[in-house]
Amino acid sequence: MKANFRITHFLFCLTFLSVFLAGCDKNNLLPVDDYYRFDKLNRLQMSKLNEVNYFLGFDTQAIPLSAVAYQLGGTQVKTPNQTISYYANGEKLAGESFLPTQAGTFNLIGKLADAVSDTVKVNVWDPATLSIVITAVDSDSEILSNGTDSVEFGIELRHGDDVIEGDFPIVLFVNEVQTGSIFTTRTPGNYTFVAKGFGLTSNAITIKSVTLPTYPLVRMPVIFHEVNRTTLTAAKIKELTDGMTKAYRNTLNNANAVKDANSADIFIEFYPMTTGPDGTQLATPGLERVTSTNVNFTQEETFSDAFNHFWNPDQVINVWVYPNIQGGYANSSWAYYPYVTVPLVGVGSATKGEQPFLPFGIFLNANHLVDQNTDEILAHEAGHMLGLAHVFDGDGSEFNNCSTEDPDYCSDTPYYDRNAYGRNMPSVYAQRFNRSACNGGQYVATNFMDYYYCYSNSFTVQQSRRVRHSINYALWLPTAFNGFQSGRRSSTLSLVEKPANLKYIKPVVCKMP
Amino acid sequence: MLLLFYLSSSAQTFVSDSSSSKAGKYLKENLAFKVGGAVSSFAHNGGIEAPVPGSKSLISWHAGLVMDMFRKKHYQTRVELSYITKGARETFGNDRIEIESVNKLQYIQLSILPLILKTNLGKVSPYIGLGGYYAQRVGIKSKWKPGAEWEDDAIAAGNLDKKNDVGYSVSVGVYVRKKSFAELRYDGGLNAVSSTSNIKNRTLTLSIAL
Numbered sequence: 001m002k003a004n005f006r007i008t009h010f011l012f013c014l015t016f017l018s019v020f021l022a023g024c025d026k027n028n029l030l031p032v033d034d035y036y037r038f039d040k041l042n043r044l045q046m047s048k049l050n051e052v053n054y055f056l057g058f059d060t061q062a063i064p065l066s067a068v069a070y071q072l073g074g075t076q077v078k079t080p081n082q083t084i085s086y087y088a089n090g091e092k093l094a095g096e097s098f099l100p101t102q103a104g105t106f107n108l109i110g111k112l113a114d115a116v117s118d119t120v121k122v123n124v125w126d127p128a129t130l131s132i133v134i135t136a137v138d139s140d141s142e143i144l145s146n147g148t149d150s151v152e153f154g155i156e157l158r159h160g161d162d163v164i165e166g167d168f169p170i171v172l173f174v175n176e177v178q179t180g181s182i183f184t185t186r187t188p189g190n191y192t193f194v195a196k197g198f199g200l201t202s203n204a205i206t207i208k209s210v211t212l213p214t215y216p217l218v219r220m221p222v223i224f225h226e227v228n229r230t231t232l233t234a235a236k237i238k239e240l241t242d243g244m245t246k247a248y249r250n251t252l253n254n255a256n257a258v259k260d261a262n263s264a265d266i267f268i269e270f271y272p273m274t275t276g277p278d279g280t281q282l283a284t285p286g287l288e289r290v291t292s293t294n295v296n297f298t299q300e301e302t303f304s305d306a307f308n309h310f311w312n313p314d315q316v317i318n319v320w321v322y323p324n325i326q327g328g329y330a331n332s333s334w335a336y337y338p339y340v341t342v343p344l345v346g347v348g349s350a351t352k353g354e355q356p357f358l359p360f361g362i363f364l365n366a367n368h369l370v371d372q373n374t375d376e377i378l379a380h381e382a383g384h385m386l387g388l389a390h391v392f393d394g395d396g397s398e399f400n401n402c403s404t405e406d407p408d409y410c411s412d413t414p415y416y417d418r419n420a421y422g423r424n425m426p427s428v429y430a431q432r433f434n435r436s437a438c439n440g441g442q443y444v445a446t447n448f449m450d451y452y453y454c455y456s457n458s459f460t461v462q463q464s465r466r467v468r469h470s471i472n473y474a475l476w477l478p479t480a481f482n483g484f485q486s487g488r489r490s491s492t493l494s495l496v497e498k499p500a501n502l503k504y505i506k507p508v509v510c511k512m513p
Numbered sequence: 514m515l516l517l518f519y520l521s522s523s524a525q526t527f528v529s530d531s532s533s534s535k536a537g538k539y540l541k542e543n544l545a546f547k548v549g550g551a552v553s554s555f556a557h558n559g560g561i562e563a564p565v566p567g568s569k570s571l572i573s574w575h576a577g578l579v580m581d582m583f584r585k586k587h588y589q590t591r592v593e594l595s596y597i598t599k600g601a602r603e604t605f606g607n608d609r610i611e612i613e614s615v616n617k618l619q620y621i622q623l624s625i626l627p628l629i630l631k632t633n634l635g636k637v638s639p640y641i642g643l644g645g646y647y648a649q650r651v652g653i654k655s656k657w658k659p660g661a662e663w664e665d666d667a668i669a670a671g672n673l674d675k676k677n678d679v680g681y682s683v684s685v686g687v688y689v690r691k692k693s694f695a696e697l698r699y700d701g702g703l704n705a706v707s708s709t710s711n712i713k714n715r716t717l718t719l720s721i722a723l
């Protein structure tokens with residue numbers, strides 16, 4: 001009995017102990033960072049957010065945060081998002097999200113066990129501190145009302161001078177109506193653009209849409225001085241002047257390629273000169289065959305030699321055709337810019353009545369009569385004579401990189417880095433006609449004032465304005481400004497005498513392939 | 514502690530025990546089969562806190578053979594070889610989530626316990642013992658409950674990478690007719706079960722031997 005009592009006593013004590021200990025069976029929650037499952041975490045990768053920028057008063061929803069955990073060796077370690085503690089600028093967040101409630105830059109990170117994530121940066125902006133700025137890309141505040149000429153708007157959200165990158169709900173309006181960033185129209189008039197968003201309104205830009213300009217028709221005779229060669233014929237000369245006419249009437253398109261949206265008729269026509277300085281009919285219209293004691297010519301030699309056969313430029317356009325050009329110009333034709341009595345940016349000024357101090361005209365390399373679109377070359381060189389520069393920065397002797405100033409003063413002709421183009425010449429032939437504009441866009445080369453490879457088929461509206469300025473104010477052209485009357489036979493056609501103190505002047509050089 | 518105090522205060526006199534000279538008779542008298550329940554947990558900071566029976570502890574069973582040797586009136590040495598499941602049922606979390614985790618570590622365990630007996634109570638002899646054990650792990654099963662469902666947890670199992678366990682044992686019990694006994698024992702691991710976390714086995718067993 002005594003023994004049984006002792007056993008009972010012992011078992012009672014065991015039971016008592018168990019119940020006593022069970023009393024401690026509370027919910028003993030261990031910190032999740034101590035969970036040995038996460039012992040080998042070595043990387044926590046924050047998930048990218050859709051947006052970097054948030055706006056007070058507009059982004060009122062909490063931004064969900066998440067991260068992916070990896071352990072040594074790169075294995076992903078599954079873990080519920082709630083196990084990760086998130087921090088904004090070092091301050092612990094209540095859950096797995098970040099609610100933008102004050103402006104600033106916030107560095108968001110996650111932590112789990114010993115792993116600290118990479119940082120995701122978000123900006124929270126107070127719209128009251130921001131501004132919207134619109135810019136018109138490559139436009140001189142004027143477009144053609146032809147439905148194809150366009151102006152493109154850049155829209156920037158700024159904080160001070162800093163541009164905030166991203167896609168934002170900012171809408172462009174034209175005359176109070178919502179529009180896209182590229183604008184075309186067939187209706188002439190003034191169009192005022194503003195952008196609106198975040199309760200802000202941008203600066204306003206007004207674009208004028210105009211119909212294509214028209215001008216009185218100008219017809220100019222051309223004389224080819226063919227030096228030491230007899231290849232030109234009446235038919236060939238007619239073909240060349242017809243080609244020049246087509247170029248300036250906006251109809252030359254040897255490659256049948258798409259023309260520039262701004263292509264314009266300049267209303268100038270060319271025809272072979274019919275009479276010579278002595279007043280007699282030329283045996284071959286537009287042609288004077290001349291000989292020179294030289295067989296080969298440097299470019300400098302032609303400068304002086306041309307004065308031996310320089311017909312009065314107030315009456316005719318002189319085209320000297322030289323063979324055997326030596327040196328760096330062996331594959332080049334060239335011409336001179338005009339001199340104007342009313343200033344035109346990019347060309348020289350002179351006084352009315354001044355005599356030519358240079359052989360003002362076109363120097364056609366005889367090589368360019370063969371295997372070339374000679375009409376395009378002559379249209380290009382005539383463009384120089386009429387005040388047009390190359391669309392890129394440079395000429396046959398020097399190419400420059402992207403300049404800050406538009407090299408041809410025509411904002412409707414995009415320009416590009418001719419050096420880079422030459423370095424990265426595509427092997428696919430058709431791609432050689434593509435250009436990367438200095439303003440970042442891509443386009444197809446169509447302008448007569450570009451170089452190979454180019455579908456030379458377009459002069460633009462702004463180029464037409466420069467040319468017509470030269471028609472109105474340039475010396476040494478067969479224009480009304482210089483007393484020339486188209487179609488009327490002149491009784492005063494004379495030769496230009498070589499100035500006694502002739503000084504060499506470098507032309508604008510145009511190298512062909 | 515209460516129980517230990519009780520046992521030590523009630524230990525008064527001891528009776529001697531005589532062993533048989535024949536091996537068969539020796540085994541018959543000294544070899545017993547032991548079975549019982551176990552409550553296990555992990556100590557996270559090397560403390561000696563005992564596992565607590567209840568829903569938040571890992572409850573399992575154990576079984577093995579017990580040999581009593583070097584029997585003296587008040588002293589003897591017990592050698593045991595048993596299969597035992599240790600481990601823990603734990604809840605990790607923060608103010609946003611609670612994750613349950615269950616890790617069952619199965620061992621073959623060799624224990625040696627010198628005992629002090631109180632033998633003047635007739636058929637029953639209470640005892641206390643203090644010894645050590647070496648356990649070799651033979652299996653592990655890990656699972657966790659990151660959401661609504663339990664999932665196998667190979668990552669936790671991989672992090673509990675120490676295959677052996679060495680520790681001390683504290684035991685109280687009572688012999689009935691010299692061979693059968695009932696016992697409550699605490700096993701405390703001395704080395705961590707993981708090379709990356711300082712967590713150690715703590716096991717409370719309640720056994721009977723026949």
Ligand SMILES: [Zn+2]
Nearest residue numbers: 380508509510
């Ligand atoms: Zn040129």
